[in-house]
Every structure is written in structure tokens, then in C-alpha cells.
Amino acid sequence: MKLNGDYLENMAQLEQCACYSWGENILLAKEENGDRYLVNNVTGKARQISTPGYVVGFSDEEIDFEAIDKLPHGHKAHDRSMDYGAICWWDRCQNGLIALSWTLYPDGRYFADSDGYGMDDNDEETIYCVLNDNLEVVRPFTVVPDIRALLAQLRQKC
Numbered sequence: 001m002k003l004n005g006d007y008l009e010n011m012a013q014l015e016q017c018a019c020y021s022w023g024e025n026i027l028l029a030k031e032e033n034g035d036r037y038l039v040n041n042v043t044g045k046a047r048q049i050s051t052p053g054y055v056v057g058f059s060d061e062e063i064d065f066e067a068i069d070k071l072p073h074g075h076k077a078h079d080r081s082m083d084y085g086a087i088c089w090w091d092r093c094q095n096g097l098i099a100l101s102w103t104l105y106p107d108g109r110y111f112a113d114s115d116g117y118g119m120d121d122n123d124e125e126t127i128y129c130v131l132n133d134n135l136e137v138v139r140p141f142t143v144v145p146d147i148r149a150l151l152a153q154l155r156q157k158c
Contacts, residue, residue, distance in 0.1 A: 001013050001014075001016075001017065001029065001031055001035070001037060001046065003046055003048075006045055006046065006047065006135075007043075007044045007045055007046065008039065008044045008046050010044075011041070011044060014027070014029055014039065014041075016031070016032075017029040017030055017031050017037075018030045019039075021092075022038065022089050022092055022093055022098060023089075023091075023092030023093030023094055023098060024092075024093045024094060024095075024096070024133065025040050025041055025042045025093065025133055026038060026039070026040060026041070026092075026093040026098060026133060027039045027041050028089070029046070033051075033052070034051065034052035035048060035050070035051050035052075036048070036049050036050045036051075036086070036087070037049065038098075038131070038135055040133055040134065040135060043134070045134060045135050046135070047131075047135040049087045049100070050082060050086060050087050053081065053082055053083070054079075054080045054081065054082055055080040055081075055082055055087055055102060056080065058080075058129075058137070058141065061140065062129065062137045062140045062141065063077055063129075063140055063141045063142075064140045064141060064142035064143075065077060065078065067142045067143050068104075068127055068141070068142065068143065070143070071104065071105075071125050071127075071143065072105070072125070073104050073105035073125050074104065074125070076104040076105065077102075077104060077127065077141070082102070084103045084104075084105065087100050087101070087102050088100065088101050088102075089101075090128060090147055091147070091151055093133055094155070095155045096132050096133045097130055097131070097132055097133070097138065097151060097154055097155055098130070098131050098132075098133070099128055099129070099130050099147055099150075099151055100128065100129050100130075100131065100141075101126050101127070101128050101147075102126065102127050102128075102129075102141060103124060103125070103126045104125040104126065104127060105124065105125040127141045127142055127143055127144070128141065128142070128144045128147050128150075129141040129142070130150070130151065130154060138154065139154070
């Protein structure tokens, strides 16, 4: 996908991508090579969010490393590794806000076989960020104890 600054050259570029609705005016566009973009289908503004195996398109200021480093596997955020899935929407774009989740380390059951052998004794480590429908970061990727409450609070301010 060719971007002119932060914008698509033209919306026809999306025809070459698999596109999925992520709520009000927001599409997830996935290229054949696995690169993923969020696109505001009204303005044409686009933001790359990942390439296979890695989070891209987020500056250091858009990731709260200080808070994330307190997690046992927080180091995964520094190399922007996506070993356990992808950047996912936690909540579709509503009232101009969308929450993204990034799993840094899965629940211990991820490693278990059908008999439970290999299971780790750990909780899943997922961090979240909130973007507006202009694809600007409202809250950087960080530890969020209750993403529902945070979104409700931010949406009340809209």
C-alpha cells in the first residue's frame, strides 16, 4: 500500500487488500505480505500497525515502556515482537475511539498439550492503546487494569 504522508494515494489501493470493518469509519486493511493498516475510510488517513511478527507504526512516545517494564515479560515491547498473535482490536471504533490490544505473553495454558503438560503458571500479559478515528494515539500502549472502564471514561469526554 502506498501512502502519501499519512494518507492513501487513493482509496482504490484498498481493492488489493483484504479489508475488515473495525467500527465506525475504520477498516483493517491486510496486504498479501501480511502488513496490516488501519484506515479511516472517510478521510483516507492510514496508519500501519504491524508487519508479520512485529508491531510497527508506533513511536517510542506511543508506548509506555516505564509501566510495561514492570511486567515479567515486558521486554517483548522493546523489540516490538508479536510472538503470540497480532495487534487486535479490543473494541470496535465507537464515538471516535478504538482500543487495540497487544499480547506480550500468553496465559500459561498456551504452552500446554491436551493433558496439561507444559503449562506455565502465569497470567496473560496484554497491553492496550486507544486511538481516535483520526488514528492518533489518545492513550499509549500501557498496562490497563480495566479497559472497559477506561473506554467508558474517555467516551464520556467525547
